[in-house]
Structures are given as structure tokens and as C-alpha cells.
Amino acid sequence: MHELTMAAGILDIVQQNVAAADAGRVRAVRVRVGDMAGVVPDSLEFCFEAIVADTPYAAAFLEIDRVPALATCGECGCFTRLAQPLFVCPACGAMGMALQSGDELQVVDLELDDTVEGAA
Amino acid sequence: MSVVTIERKVLQKNDDLAASNRELFARNGLLVLNIVSSPGAGKTTLLEATIEELKDRARIAVVEGDVQTDIDAQRVARYGVPVVQIVTNGGCHLEAALVAAAVERLDLDQVDLLVIENVGNLVCPANFDLGEAMKVVVLSTTEGADKPLKYPAMFRRAAVLIINKVDLLPYVNVDVEEIKRNAQHINPKLVVFETAATARLGITEWCDWLVARLAAGHA
Numbered sequence: 001m002h003e004l005t006m007a008a009g010i011l012d013i014v015q016q017n018v019a020a021a022d023a024g025r026v027r028a029v030r031v032r033v034g035d036m037a038g039v040v041p042d043s044l045e046f047c048f049e050a051i052v053a054d055t056p057y058a059a060a061f062l063e064i065d066r067v068p069a070l071a072t073c074g075e076c077g078c079f080t081r082l083a084q085p086l087f088v089c090p091a092c093g094a095m096g097m098a099l100q101s102g103d104e105l106q107v108v109d110l111e112l113d114d115t116v117e118g119a120a
Numbered sequence: 121m122s123v124v125t126i127e128r129k130v131l132q133k134n135d136d137l138a139a140s141n142r143e144l145f146a147r148n149g150l151l152v153l154n155i156v157s158s159p160g161a162g163k164t165t166l167l168e169a170t171i172e173e174l175k176d177r178a179r180i181a182v183v184e185g186d187v188q189t190d191i192d193a194q195r196v197a198r199y200g201v202p203v204v205q206i207v208t209n210g211g212c213h214l215e216a217a218l219v220a221a222a223v224e225r226l227d228l229d230q231v232d233l234l235v236i237e238n239v240g241n242l243v244c245p246a247n248f249d250l251g252e253a254m255k256v257v258v259l260s261t262t263e264g265a266d267k268p269l270k271y272p273a274m275f276r277r278a279a280v281l282i283i284n285k286v287d288l289l290p291y292v293n294v295d296v297e298e299i300k301r302n303a304q305h306i307n308p309k310l311v312v313f314e315t316a317a318t319a320r321l322g323i324t325e326w327c328d329w330l331v332a333r334l335a336a337g338h339a
Binding site for chain 2: 001002005006009010012013017018027031036037038039084085086087088095096105106107108109110111112113114
């Protein structure tokens with residue numbers, strides 16, 4: 001369940017980017033998760049909910065942007081979406097396609113609710 | 121609504137610590153392996169066989185990662201090499217910070233090859249760089265040929281695949297060529313070895329390759 005470690009990492013990053021007084025105003029945290037990142041989005045959401053539950057960030061939820069796994073074949077140049085983690089070119093059968101996207105695991109941004117008072 | 125832009129890797133903190141581990145290892149001219157597998161694939165036995173084979177050719181130290189107990193560390197310590205145990209207390213993977221704390225207890229000047237034996241788990245350790253030169257994934261013949269396809273992240277991030285327990289091939293319904301084919305469909309750059317660690321088969325080939333890496337200064 002490494003998603004728990006990752007959820008803790010996300011909360012850590014949020015805390016570094018929000019003044020403590022504004023913790024209750026954090027509404028959504030947007031993260032980018034690649035299809036090949038080895039992370040289960042549902043688990044990540046579940047863990048994040050659990051980890052913020054008893055903190056000033058309890059109102060925050062994750063918004064997950066999935067990033068498709070796109071790869072290029074070094075032999076024939078074919079650029080394609082990989083539906084499975086098989087790095088075999090569908091056009092020419094060459095192995096070892098280079099991943100162009102799909103490995104991401106990043107915090108993109110967060111939304112502060114302007115209607116909620118910060119605890120000044 | 122106001123938006124705060126962040127754009128930061130979730131695992132940036134771990135990656136930074138891993139980079140600092142890597143610098144420390146490079147300064148000391150260390151070759152560092154991160155050995156990963158599911159539980160019971162034979163990591164510790166392979167490590168014992170590797171130490172036996174290499175103890176006169178390289179100075180070896182071991183970091184043992186386990187969820188509970190120091191059983192593996194005790195096994196390895198019998199070979200007279202320095203061992204540091206990390207007990208994760210339920211944690212499913214090692215992280216760079218744990219390794220950094222563990223290697224503080226070693227005299228790295230006296231080490232050529234540092235072997236980190238990760239927690240038995242084919243999923244979680246894939247995401248956590250420890251600062252190693254390479255991940256070595258051990259897959260035993262009893263686990264089945266489909267495992268590289270089921271756990272692609274680990275096989276994609278590894279540099280070496282050791283197919284262990286090949287002495288059991290007469291008793292298990294698995295084809296080594298199929299294991300290799302599946303693994304190379306995920307990662308064609310994998311260097312593959314076949315071993316039976318208990319019977320000490322294939323260990324020389326694997327260890328000769330390691331010695332060549334050490335000689336090449338692959339830290």
C-alpha cells in the first residue's frame with residue numbers, strides 16, 4: 001500500500017504551499033498520475049481522504065488527471081498509446097519503445113475556497 | 121476560487137534523498153544493488169551464495185530490509201560481512217531516508233559492493249529510488265511466467281533479472297524462455313541470469329558479471 005506514502009507526500013507538499021491559517025480553505029488538490037506510474041488512483045484518493053481526516057485540511061479532496069502512456073518506436077518511428085505495459089511496437093514489432101508520457105506522479109496545483117474564512 | 125500552482129513530483133523528497141545517497145556512494149566508489157522480489161523468491165539465499173562466491177574478490181556490506189524480524193540479517197551476518205538491519209514495522213518498501221540512516225552505521229571506505237535487500241514485494245518498492253546503481257529483480261520459476269506482465273513497473277525499472285530456482289523446472293509447469301520473453305517485452309534491456317541459489321548453480325556467471333561492473337567503476 002505505497003499509495004499511503006504517496007498521499008502523505010502530497011499532503012506534505014500542500015502544507016509547504018499553503019499558509020497554516022489557510023489550511024481550511026484548501027478545497028481540491030490536483031495531481032497528475034500516469035498510466036504507467038504504478039499507482040492505483042482509487043487507492044491514492046482513499047489514502048488521501050484518510051490522511052487528511054483529522055487535520056485542518058479535512059475539506060480537501062484529490063482531483064486526479066490521468067496521463068495516457070504514449071510511446072515512440074525507435075525502429076519505425078510509430079507514435080502510439082500503450083494500452084498495456086508491453087513495450088512492443090504495434091506497427092513493426094520492435095521491442096523497447098520509449099515512453100514519452102505516462103510515468104508522471106505530480107502535484108499540479110490546488111484550489112483555495114475564497115468563501116471560507118482563513119483562521120487569521 | 122484562487123489557484124496555487126505547485127508542479128512538484130510527489131516523491132521529490134525521496135528522489136532528493138536518493139540523489140544524495142547516490143553522491144555518497146559515488147564518493148566512496150561503491151557499487152550499490154537494490155534487490156527486489158516477491159516474498160520467498162530466494163533473495164536471501166542468492167545473497168548468501170553471492171557473498172560466498174565474492175568474499176575474496178570484493179568487500180561486501182549488506183542492508184537488510186524486512187517488515188519484521190532480523191532473521192535475514194542473522195543469516196547474512198554468519199558470512200562475516202557487515203550487516204545493518206532495517207525493520208519497517210509493516211512498511212511495504214524501503215525508502216531513501218531509511219537507507220541513508222542505515223549506511224551511517226557502515227564504514228563505506230571499507231566497502232566495494234553494497235547490497236540492499238528490499239522488502240519482499242513486487243509492487244511498492246518499484247516507486248522508491250534508494251540511490252542504487254541498479255535494481256536487481258529476482259523471480260523464481262515457481263511464481264509463473266506471467267509475473268513480468270502482472271508487475272510491469274518493477275520489471276521496467278530493473279536492470280537485471282535473475283530467474284531463480286531453475287533446479288525446480290522438472291517439477292513446475294513453467295517455461296524459462298517464456299519468462300524471458302515476457303520480461304523483455306516489458307524491458308528489452310534487462311540482463312538475464314538463471315540461478316538455483318540453494319544448489320549454487322549459475323552463481324559464478326552472475327558474480328563474474330558483478331565483478332566486471334565493479335572493475336568498470338559502475339558506481
